[in-house]
Amino acid sequence: MAGKLLSIGECMVELMQAEGDLLRKGYAGDTFNTAYYARTFLPADWSVDYLTAVGTDTVSGEMLAFIEKTGVGTTQIRRVEGRSPGLYMIHLKEGERSFSYWRSVSAAKTLADDADHLRAAIEGSDIIVFSGITLAILAPSAAETLLSELRRAKAAGKSVVFDPNIRPRLWDDKQYMLDTISAGARSASLVMPSFDDEAAHFGDADVAATIARYRGLGVYNIVVKDGPKGVTLSFGDAPLQFVPSANVDKIVDTTSAGDSFNGAFLARYAVDGDPVKAAGFAASAAATVIQHHGALVSRDKLPSA
Template identity: 65%
Template sequence: MSGRFLSIGECMVELSQADSGLLRKGFAGDTFNTAWYARACLPKDWSVDYFTALGDDPMSGEMMEFMQSAGIGTAHVLRIRGRTPGLYMINLTNGERSFSYWRDSAAARQLAADGDRLREAIEASDVLYFSGITLAILPRDDATTLLAELRRAKAVGKPVVFDPNIRPRLWSSLDAMHSTISEGARASTIVMPSFDDEAAHFGDGTIAETISRYRALGAAMVVVKNGADGATIGTDDGEILVPAERIDTVVDTTSAGDSFNGAFLAKFVIDNDAVAAARFAAGVAAKVIGEHGALVPAEKLGL
């Protein structure tokens, strides 16, 4: 079975520390990272496309070329005159990572401004993926447009997958964050939260509470990631814990959740077996955190 996987969100320019005080340039972003790992894990007869907005500057062109070289389709990427991509820099202090962002005028904030083009991209796809960050960076009306189109896709039976990926500083208020994240879940078939986020920002005391809350909002399946404690799958059939795969040395946890999501969905859309998909994704995520950087090449994943 072939199909089209569409990931919707923001890819940014990444600056990380290199030798001699220099900075290394890359490209990354939560939904793009997931698209990267979905592409690495899906059969070749599946296409993986990215929906975002970029500028008309050289850096936007370079980012487009990078996506294409990774086998990720860019036909639905909007190009906006006078705009540029967002940028973030990784700061390292005694091995601990922190981030500085420059994204207020990023082109990706306008990715849902053209509702017709958004609908065209969604209608051309079989599986849709988005995140809480996707919703957070959009103007309120544009977020409403995106959610309406995703609800239409869900209503006709397309899998719509949502990672809440909660980042409070991107939201105008906690009320806006809580209500919009909940609306994102209502538009979705599968919700893939991280338990530490849900405990911190929704007050969930247990994974069962997280599953129950998102199931009550209309998700048919909830896959709660909980780091080294594995992932719990909640459906009508109950809850199943799939253990994480242990590794000796954790090098870099960047993109652990994104890689799990991409690998899980790649396996699940083919076999429709959530437990097998979670076991496969745990193996991929274990390899990712054993390497540096958000985007680990497929050959290092053993795929």
């Protein structure tokens, strides 16, 4: 059955280390990465669109051309005069990543400023994806505008998917961060947290505690990612299900591990409705991604859908 997936957030210019002192330019960002992998694994009768804002500068134009080339739609992307895309650099050490960011004039911070545009895009979609980073870059009033529209979508029966993706450096106040992440979860019908984030910032003792907390916020479909320890699923009234991680020969770059899992999971789950099978496939996709450099791994290197 055909459908429409909309992912909302910030795509940034990505600089990654190449040979010598050279840098390689790309484009990535958590919700765009998810859109990329969802597009890769969804059948052709599904559309995948990205909602953000970019500038009117040359780099913004190049970013739009890149997004279109991946097959992700750009019709929901607004262009804002006087703004530009954010930029980040990946630093790798033994496969683990750290980042430096430059995003003070990021156009994506205005993605919810046109409320009518936002509502129309959400109303026209079947699956809507957003993250804690989406919320973190917005002013409080803009974050509330977005959450209000997502609550409407959830009430209308749409699938609203939230990855908390907690990045404390993006938030000015810890309590506001925790409160806003919780508000994001209340707006969602499916939450896909990473356990290490939840333990570090919410103090969850174990995966069961993470599931119980999100259940308490009114979320009844939960996928808890726990890196090499696997994934735990809590869907409706069904018993908890555990899906092991896939084998990895050598970790090269963990960038986009969770994003690729999310995109692959949503693609498979949208087609057959089986969360366990979707998680198994997504684990295989994420294991492939972390054995290559960069956030977006080419289709020919990924498992077939």
